[in-house]
Amino acid sequence: MKSILLRYVSFFLLITISGCRIKNSPPELSNTLPPQGFIGQEITLTGYQFGPEPIVSFGHSGTFVTATITNSTEEAIKAIVPRMTTGRTQVRVVTAEGTSDPLPFLILQPAPTLTTVAPTNGLPGTSVVLKGDFLDQLKSVRFGQATAIIRDSTAQQVTVIVPNNVPRGPQLITVETQGGSLTGDFLVAGTPQITGISPKRARAGTELVIQGVNLLDGVVRINGQLTDRNQTRVQDTEIRTIIPAMSTSGPVSVTVFDRLTTISADSLYIAQAPVVTAISSAEGIRGDRLTLAGQNFRDVSSVLFGNIAASFQIISNTQIDVTVPAIAQSGEVIVSVSGIGGNANSPRSFLFYQAPSNITFSPPRQVRGQEVSVTGQNLFRITEARIGDRPAPISSRTEGSELRILVPNDAVSGTITVTNRAGANTSTRPLTVVQKPVVTDVTPRKGKPGDRVVLKGDFLLNAQIFFTGAATFAPDAGKNEDTERWITIPNDAQTGPIRITNASGQDTSTEPFTVQRPIANIDFTPKMGKAGSEIVITGQNLTTVTKVIFGNGLGELGTFVIDGNSLKVTVPAGVTTGSICLVNDLGTYCSTATFTVTK
Structure with missing residues (x-):
């Protein structure tokens, strides 16, 4: 009974299986070439009765993956190994007539491929997505020598974290799978x-x-x-x-x-660094407007004259207008410009000058037509000099420190004024223009040699003063000024005008001056006579006699006339015997001889 039942079941199974495999002409799969292959690799299946629309499937235990067929005939099929779990599997051919018996096949994992890395750079801790293919079956992902943490992965995408211990800079990403390994570029650096x-x-x-x-x-x-x-x-x-x-x-x-x-x-x-090629004027005074020419002026932030800042206006990249500032003292200065591009100096110095000051001159007295040396400060570019209100020609100059001017022919004493564009300055004391001497007073009008005489007037300083008859000029007596001179009457002076000459080369003479001298060596002839007779008196300095007195100077006055160097005297009535005395401004002088009166 059991034997009959077993046979029945076996037959039923056979019929069932036969119903699945065979309808009329089911396919027969005899061989796979090669018997193993990589996913995506083309293989050849040989056999029989593949029909017009065969299907190739890989798999077992109810899990099947259909392969892509690239070509097929009744006896051969070319197919692509499909994407599926690697390892041992089975391959079948399915047609409308049935399914072939499976053949074993070994699916191999291909080497991974990498198409994109995103981002391509990042610091440690950055999440990086690798895209490509065959990225499954992972063994490891490394950045250089440092192993990355894998967050998730599929065959086409892997997400990893840049390791903390990887050095900064370019690093190779190495992806290692069961099918092989690949490398890609990555920059361990943050985006700058x-x-x-x-x-x-x-x-x-x-x-x-x-x-x-x-x-x-x-x-x-x-x-x-x-x-x-x-x-x-x-x-x-x-x-x-x-x-x-x-x-x-x-x-x-x-x-x-x-x-x-x-x-x-x-x-x-x-x-760019500025360049100064030219300055419109080589000299100037405070307030003058100048033009600087050059290059790269757009960024100029200051213009200096020496170390003094000047106001300026940038006209263009090649021109600056600048106003000359006030500078403490006259002299040559360098004009410079500066800005963020650098500094530049003018190709030549600039002469800044102020108004003249502290005017002095030498000599303090001068005659017309002669030179006077004028010194002071800031004597630059002097345009005019004056003595009083008279223009004085400039004969020569040492720029900045000295002028030599000529005293005009019509000049009179006065202060000296010099002028330049910056201003003018006048000396504190006047220049004495020496002219013909002037005498307004002589005191006294007469005197004896050795006496002091005072002359008043003008232009008398250092003048030579001559008395009539004197061989040399009168000695100075203590005062020598333009308006007053003290002199001593020379021993050889004679009565007559006093002549004064000074540096002007012109003379002035006074009214006659009486030179008084003592009467000496009195003698007379005859030595006796009567009233009414005439005697002749001789001696020295008789021209100054004002009286002739007989009788020892106590008697009568005799009348007289001057006759050359002698006196002719008429003996007065009532005369008595005695010496004859002569009187002048200096005193009374009596003869040693006696005049005897006769009947």
Whole structure:
């Protein structure tokens, strides 16, 4: 009974299986070439009765994956190994007539492929997505030598975290799977960003400070020109570099690890060094307006005369109008301009001068037509000199310190004034223009040798004063001024005009001056006579006699006349015997001889 039941069940199963496999002409699968392959690899299936629309499936235990057929005939099929779990499986051919018996097949994992890395750069801790294919069956993902943490993965995408211990800079990403390994590029660095530059206006050779983030290893370019790395200090949030000599204005860029570049929002203005080629005038005074010509004047912030700042106006990049400032003292100064581009000096010095001051002169007295030396301060560019109100020609000059002027022929004594464009200055004392001497008074009008005589008038200083008959000029007696002279009557002076001569070369004479002398060596002839007779008296200085007295100077006065160097005297009535006395302004002088009166 059991035997019959077993046979029945076996037959039923056979019929069932036969119903699944065979309808009329089911396919026969005899071979797979090769018997193993990579996912995506083309393989060839051979056999029989594959029909017009065969289906190739891989799998077992109810899980099947259909392969893509690239070509088929009744006896051969070319198919692509489908994406599925790697390892041992089975392959079948299914047609409308049935399903072939399976053949074993080994599915191999292909080497992974990488199409994108996003982002391509990042700091440790950054999440990075790797996209490609065959990225499953992962063994490890490394950044350089550091193993990354894998967050999630599929065959086409893996998400990893950049390890903390990976060095900054370019690193290879190595993806290792059961099917092999691949590498890709990754930059362990944050995306650089410039947040600011300082200063925004500068000149070549000065320091530029760049602030931002992720600037480590940054290479700086200014409007495309590379800066010197030897003059650059780089930190992650700041770069300090020196602006190259030939830099031009433009944006600032920082490139890190030769891959990532950031550009400043603001452009850096490079001010070129100014150049002064000309100055409109080589000299001037306070308030004069000058023009400077040159180049690169747009950024000039100051103009100096020496060390004194001047007001100015920038007309163009090649012209500046400037006003000469007040400078403490006259002299040559350098005109300079300065700005963020640098400094520049004028090609020649500028003569600044003030109004003349502290005027003095020498000699203090001068005659017309002769020179006077005028000295003082700021005697630059003197245009006029005057003595009193008379213009005085300038005969020569030492610029800044001395003038030599000629005393005009019509000049009179007065102060000296000199003038330039800045102003004028007058001496504190007058120049005495020596003219013909003037005598207004002689006191006394007569005197004896050795006496002092006072002359008053003008232009008497150092004048030579001659008495009539004197061989030399009169000696000085203590006062020698223009308006008053004291002199001593010379021993050989005679009565007559006094002559005065001075540096003008002109003479002046006074009214006659009486020179008084004592009467001496009195003698007479005859020695006796009667009243009414005439006698002749001889002696010295008889011309000064005012009286002749007989009788020892106590008797009668005799009348007389001067006859050359003698006196002719008429003996008066009532005369008595005795000496004859002569009287002049100096006194009474009596003869040693006696005049005897006869009947």
